[in-house]
Amino acid sequence: MAEPGTTQQPEYYVKSAEKTLGVLLAFNGGAASLTVTQVADAADLSRAAARRFLLTLTDLGYVVADGNAYRLTPRVLDVGAGYLAGLSLPRVARPHLTELAHRLDETATLSTLDGQDAIYVARVAAPRLHTVTMNIGNRLPAWVTSMGRVLVAALPEEARERFYRQTVVTSYTSSTVGTLEQLRAEIDKVRGQGWCLVSKELDDGLSGLAVPVRRGDEVIAALNISVQAGRLGSVSIEHDLVPALQETARRIAEDFGGRTV
Template sequence: MEEQAAYFVKSVEKAFDVLLAFTPEHQRLTVSQVATLTDMTRASARRFLMTLADLGYLRADGPAFELTARSLDIGRSFLAGLTLPGVAEPHLKDLAARLNETTALCVLDGADVVYVVCVPSPRLLSVSITVGTRFPAWATSMGRVLLGGLPEPELQQYLETVQLHRYTQRSVSSIEQLRAEVDAARDRGWSMVSEELEEGLRGVAVPVRRGNDIVAAANVSLQTHRASAEDVERAVVPQLQEAARRIALDYSGPVTGHRPTHRSA
């Protein structure tokens, strides 16, 4: 195990472990459940839960605890200072309205993609994703676009440490296959992932650039019965690339060098 620095405060790490135990799948947790998820004793978990409740980040409801709105304060300053979501949202709203599909903007955070903007489809039945949602980068079109923008040493380190999981029968099953998908996304300027993370769901993503750097990925998510992969490539990718170009232009001014291109099948 890597030795921790002398300044490292273990109790801070444990407090965040407790907060991060609460997920969309685990919105209400008991002391015993938190203890199991965080590898703490029940007594320790109870002390952290009670302290966080006293500070207003958690609320006790009978034997269970749940996050409060104050927990949003932790990330609010980051999102407020990150101007890209504010710049991107109008363009993604326009794209969602034109395509009648869900659009989003994601950034890379460690091994995950994190949604910083999400515009639901105008249709009643749409992909249910919110700001702050995380997915493994390797399993998503956004992640493969963002991984393709990493310097080679960082990408290689990622590939050496990532753990693949078969979410569906179509999920990539080897590092070699993943590397090929990332390389393809980099070469053609977009990525499509069909039913690798969830059955019936197809996602397509393109990079959003600042200068020559990829700073985010713009995405359209849709149900597979809505359009074939060929139709998405022909009709959705060019519009998504144009939206990404407009986002980049508003975010950082005219971009020299790389321009999005689309190659027909």
């Protein structure tokens, strides 16, 4: 029977499993190694019990003695390996793309950069559309799309210059940038403002708005919505659409392991 003021655990509950996890989680404080006393305090164990758990984890290969202290070994990563194996970026992003597509009634897409191309890795069509003409895995020239320019803007300078050298500026519409110098200027603008609008450059009837998806300091993808040209006048790009995309990009990054606070 539980003592007054305590929570009754179910019959199946294995207290030693809780204590083992408590010992492992004691190392989450940021210290590279911990003494037996420090582990005992963090895991709410007696010093003798903490020592027994540490010695057992040492025998199993999850902890190693470091002088008078202990530290974790890389083997602890095995505990989360199964979860991480199923945690792909498209899978993480899809519910967020669905929410964004329904909120804005526009098609939402997640893309990555492969050489000179932006590749669609996840896509949710606007609710008003019955068909989707661009499928997962489809490629578009990165230089002439909003998501591509966001991804190029995030490249290190050397890689960005290599991208420019391999780019052939082609006139898709009368609005397409006409020279490599103009393209450089557009991408410099993207680097400064943190988002990109490409209007009617690839198709006369379509515009694209994109923001980066960041994990720490790394841009891992670009989030884009396709906007019919006639719909742009009814909303504010900077005050309505960009914040909505940035918030969705932040949520995708956090769910994919990008939380920094």
